[in-house]
Amino acid sequence: MSDLTFKINASSQSPAKTSVKARNFEIIVDEPEGLGGTDLAPNPVEYVLAAFAGCLNVMGHLVAKEMGFELRHLEIDIKGELNPAKLFGKSDEQRAGYKYISITLKPDCNADHETLEKWIHAVEERCPVSDNLQNRTPVKVEVARQEFAN
Amino acid sequence: MSDLTFKINASSQSPAKTSVKARNFEIIVDEPEGLGGTDLAPNPVEYVLAAFAGCLNVMGHLVAKEMGFELRHLEIDIKGELNPAKLFGKSDEQRAGYKYISITLKPDCNADHETLEKWIHAVEERCPVSDNLQNRTPVKVEVARQEFAN
Numbered sequence: 001m002s003d004l005t006f007k008i009n010a011s012s013q014s015p016a017k018t019s020v021k022a023r024n025f026e027i028i029v030d031e032p033e034g035l036g037g038t039d040l041a042p043n044p045v046e047y048v049l050a051a052f053a054g055c056l057n058v059m060g061h062l063v064a065k066e067m068g069f070e071l072r073h074l075e076i077d078i079k080g081e082l083n084p085a086k087l088f089g090k091s092d093e094q095r096a097g098y099k100y101i102s103i104t105l106k107p108d109c110n111a112d113h114e115t116l117e118k119w120i121h122a123v124e125e126r127c128p129v130s131d132n133l134q135n136r137t138p139v140k141v142e143v144a145r146q147e148f149a150n
Numbered sequence: 151m152s153d154l155t156f157k158i159n160a161s162s163q164s165p166a167k168t169s170v171k172a173r174n175f176e177i178i179v180d181e182p183e184g185l186g187g188t189d190l191a192p193n194p195v196e197y198v199l200a201a202f203a204g205c206l207n208v209m210g211h212l213v214a215k216e217m218g219f220e221l222r223h224l225e226i227d228i229k230g231e232l233n234p235a236k237l238f239g240k241s242d243e244q245r246a247g248y249k250y251i252s253i254t255l256k257p258d259c260n261a262d263h264e265t266l267e268k269w270i271h272a273v274e275e276r277c278p279v280s281d282n283l284q285n286r287t288p289v290k291v292e293v294a295r296q297e298f299a300n
Contacts (some may be wrong), residue, residue, distance in 0.1 A: 001241075010200070
């Protein structure tokens with residue numbers, strides 16, 4: 001199968017608010033007031049959890065179909081915990097991001113326990129977002145200055 | 151500083167469409183038709199890039215302020231490439247998620263080159279989303295069956 005490329009373009013609307021274009025869609029990202037934002041939209045780390053949930057839903061249905069059972073409905077609870085000290089430049093003792101992410105999948109289906117165990121394993125293993133979070137993902141950053149106003 | 155907990159609750163609206171609640175916000179996740187969805191919203195891996203952009207914007211402004219230069223505007227382009235073979239159960243040869251994520255930051259500011267280099271380094275190092283993608287994040291998955299209809 002050929003590689004797929006996904007891309008976004010983002011523009012700062014304020015120090016904590018970002019407008020992101022993904023194809024023909026706009027995604028607004030903000031922060032709660034307590035984290036310096038205007039609280040008009042979910043924040044970046046909430047979007048990470050939302051992306052994870054969306055990916056688990058797709059994979060959950062795909063794998064259930066392959067395994068031959070009907071997934072009538074799927075609810076997903078996800079939480080994560082992070083310490084903001086590194087983000088705010090107060091301490092390097094703890095990592096900047098989520099220390100862990102905890103997921104509860106609530107499938108409405110008639111698969112037996114053993115089938116469900118195989119299902120979870122395949123869903124987690126084949127989910128792109130799960131892979132990118134659980135394993136290292138290479139990130140390249142470059143700067144292209146927009147304007148020289150000095 | 152105390153740990154912060156973030157959480158979402160998600161519900162499948164179709165095999166590829168998910169409604170996610172994060173606090174008082176709703177995030178819709180879907181897939182393009184070519185990936186089995188109804189193309190009503192960005193897909194999970196696009197939300198990962200959007201989350202990354204939103205986080206870089208927050209960190210970019212925070213670090214610029216600390217370093218004493220004015221960031222008038224920030225544009226961010228992000229792209230990533232993945233091979234869907236593992237996702238679709240066709241092959242295990244390549245990883246499921248992004249093989250790399252490539253970012254171009256376009257700051258409008260009057261900082262000199264050396265200052266900008268320090269800025270990028272701190273932004274990348276302290277950004278929670280960057281940390282969760284570039285380093286392994288522990289994920290715990292459990293299943294709580296919703297209904298026994300068999």
